[in-house]
Amino acid sequence: xxxxxxxxxxxxxxxxxxxxxxxxxxxxxxxxxxxxxxxxxxxxxxxxxxxxxxxxxxxxxxxxxxxxxxxxxxxxxxxxxxxxxxxxxxxxxxxxxxxxxxxxxxxxxxxxxxxxxxxxxxxxxxxxxxxxxxxxxxxxxxxxxxxxxxxxxxxxxxxxxxxxxxxxxxxxxxxxxxxxxxxxxxxxxxxxxxxxxxxxxxxxxxxxxxxxxxxxxxxxxxxxxxxxx
Numbered sequence: 001x002x003x004x005x006x007x008x009x010x011x012x013x014x015x016x017x018x019x020x021x022x023x024x025x026x027x028x029x030x031x032x033x034x035x036x037x038x039x040x041x042x043x044x045x046x047x048x049x050x051x052x053x054x055x056x057x058x059x060x061x062x063x064x065x066x067x068x069x070x071x072x073x074x075x076x077x078x079x080x081x082x083x084x085x086x087x088x089x090x091x092x093x094x095x096x097x098x099x100x101x102x103x104x105x106x107x108x109x110x111x112x113x114x115x116x117x118x119x120x121x122x123x124x125x126x127x128x129x130x131x132x133x134x135x136x137x138x139x140x141x142x143x144x145x146x147x148x149x150x151x152x153x154x155x156x157x158x159x160x161x162x163x164x165x166x167x168x169x170x171x172x173x174x175x176x177x178x179x180x181x182x183x184x185x186x187x188x189x190x191x192x193x194x195x196x197x198x199x200x201x202x203x204x205x206x207x208x209x210x211x212x213x214x215x216x217x218x219x220x221x222x223x224x225x226x227x228x229x
Contacts, residue, residue, distance in 0.1 A: 009091045010088050016083075018080070024065075027116060038111060039098055042089070059101070083177075090138070109136030138212065148196075148197060150195065151223050154190065159223035161222065161223050164219075164221050205224070
């Protein structure tokens with residue numbers, strides 16, 4: 001699927017909003033890698049409760065989705081809770097709405113994995129604390145006064161949590177993130193911290209320029225690297 005044409009979309013009042021995404025991976029013709037097209041609900045509104053949305057997302061069948069979308073592997077990323085306050089995002093494929101089971105999603109970006117099987121290893125969980133590159137054009141806005149949740153790598157790179165996952169632990173709610181560091185099994189040299197912003201923070205990514213560099217923790221919380229600190 002081509003994602004060349006994009007339209008700018010904006011959304012507000014996102015902190016704590018439920019969402020989810022799937023990534024449709026197609027294996028490379030040569031080598032162990034794979035390219036993925038990302039479908040996401042963020043920015044689309046619904047009147048569902050958290051419980052209803054989570055149940056619908058968990059009920060999605062990756063094998064059925066492979067029939068609907070093609071590809072070799074469907075990566076289920078969610079359900080999740082957004083942590084930014086608002087966003088601007090480029091939506092691709094002419095902003096087409098794709099029904100993923102009963103859930104409407106839009107095409108928001110692409111990603112490439114150098115080794116698909118390694119990525120899917122360990123009971124098909126994402127490898128935690130390993131940086132990956134996502135080709136999307138987004139601005140995440142975090143309000144002044146907002147408590148945020150960050151990972152700091154041994155080299156000093158700072159990653160801010162953009163969404164909390166309910167996949168591994170359904171009780172990993174936003175109100176428990178302040179004490180998440182007590183439950184993480186951080187690799188040597190990594191730090192989890194919870195500062196309160198003194199001014200608005202904008203975390204940017206540009207698909208054709210400076211893409212998003214992300215890591216996951218073992219609960220599959222998603223963090224994007226901040227390159228302006």
